Amino acid sequence: MRAVRVSEEGEPEHMTIGEVPTPSPGPNEVRVKVHATALNRADTFQRRGHYPPPEGASSILGLEMAGVVEEAGEGVIDWQEGDRVFSLLAGGGYAEQVVVHKDLLMAIPPGLSMRDAAAIPEVFLTAYQALHWLGGVRRDHNVLIHAGASGVGTAAIQLAREAGAHPYITASAPKHDVCRDLGAEATIDYESENFADRIAEITDGDGVSIVVDFIGAPYFHQNVEVLAPDGRIIQLATLGGSTVTEVSLRALMAKRAQLLTSTLRDRSLDYKVQLTQEFASDVLPTFIDGQLRPVIDSTYDWTDVADAHRRMENNDNAGKIVLEVVS
Structure with a gap:
């Protein structure tokens, strides 16, 4: 063949x-x-x-x-x-x-x-595993999906929407329309906006229950910042780097945060x-x-x-x- x-x-x-x-x-x-x-x-x-x-x-x-x-x-x-x-x-x-x-x-x-x-198969099974098996997504959960216009990102937007959750995404501005058409309730331009500040505005300070992240080290501290109490970070890749400096365990404990990593x-x-x-x-x-x-x-x-x-x-x-x- x-x-x-x-x-x-x-x-x-x-x-x-x-x-x-x-x-x-x-x-x-x-x-x-x-x-x-x-x-x-x-x-x-x-x-x-x-x-x-x-x-x-x-x-x-x-x-x-x-x-x-x-x-x-x-x-x-x-x-x-x-x-x-x-x-x-x-x-x-x-x-x-x-x-x-x-x-x-x-x-x-x-x-x-x-x-x-x-x-x-790859993107929907990955997103399903992240949101349902690891994230425990529920109705009215706020969910932040990084790389929202990626294959897994577009799948995760739809699965979060179907679960009755509120999907928010980061992506470059030209890709926002695609994400909104799929059900993203808020779109954040990672090139020009601070996503932690925008999430605070969007959720009135409540934060998000789930973060689905592919970027890794550059986003880690802000991911912790945007979490609601008992929130979960689902780390699926480290496209931006894998080494995080000056991690505060106290910051994680203050949120009762969970960091969950997975490959498929x-x-x-x-x-x-x-x-x-x-x-x-x-x-x-x-x-x-x-x-x-x-x-x-x-x-x-x-x-x-x-x-x-x-x-x-x-x-x-x-x-x-x-x-x-x-x-």
């Missing part, structure tokens, strides 16, 4: 389409013909040599896909050849074929295209299965009637993968960047 190969770690132009062995499904696995995949920050980090795949995972880039079942392995009875499916992956999405554990597959809802389906790619199979199946049961039906929707910034033919990666690394996208795999 063909797949995106990284000839050497570094710049986007080091990615090419080349021949690799076609994977075969083992017991409880399914081989899927990939129609579309989507970009995630982890892909750009892995390409540069900073984020190796978990042990046993495919070294091919790509953490999600949508496609059609081609072959079911031993013990698989729930999926048949021709079924339209999509899934979270630990790797392997930038390819014509991928093997997935049967319990990680979800049926693509009626009316949803392959392009749309490929833009859902290296979680156990059982964890991912539970998360996927809960999401499929509780959330996936809302995509059918349009209550939730993937936000797609742009679509590229997978042969133009280098251009797609440049767009993400330049922070030009608002929402997901999708690759259509033509075979």
Whole structure:
């Protein structure tokens, strides 16, 4: 089969389409013909040599896909050849074929295209885990979502809104309209505004119950400042740096704050299965009637993968960047 190969770690132009062995499904696995995949920050980090795949995972880039079942392995009875499916992956999405554990597959809802389906798994499962499993989001919670126009950010806005919470976001000003259209009740320009001051104004000093953050060190002290009592910071990445200086434990204790960190790619199979199946049961039906929707910034033919990666690394996208795999 063909797949995106990284000839050497570094710049986007080091990615090419080349021949690799076609994977075969083992017991409880399914081989899927990939129609579309989507970009995630982890892909750009892995390409540069900073984020190796978990042990046993495919070294091919790509953490999600949508496609059609081609072959079911031993013990698989729930999926048949021709079924339209999509899934979270630990790797392997930038390819014509991928093997997935049967319990990680979800049926693509009626009316949803392959392009749309490929833009859902990584960001919506990450946002669902952050808000529901870690954040304990409730009706009327104030929720601050940093990088609100990112893939996970756009998913988190919608999930917070559907939970009856009040989503507020930070993003550059040109991306605010996208966030407001999804349900953000307040938008903050991180380039020109102090988000801690704005949150104090927006909430009349009450603060937020949940902060979902991808930036890390530069935002840490302000994240603590904006928390309401018993608030939670959900740290999902450290794009701005990972070392925080002069941390005051007293400031955290004064808020009875919780700092919760998480990754998803290296979680156990059982964890991912539970998360996927809960999401499929509780959330996936809302995509059918349009209550939730993937936000797609742009679509590229997978042969133009280098251009797609440049767009993400330049922070030009608002929402997901999708690759259509033509075979």
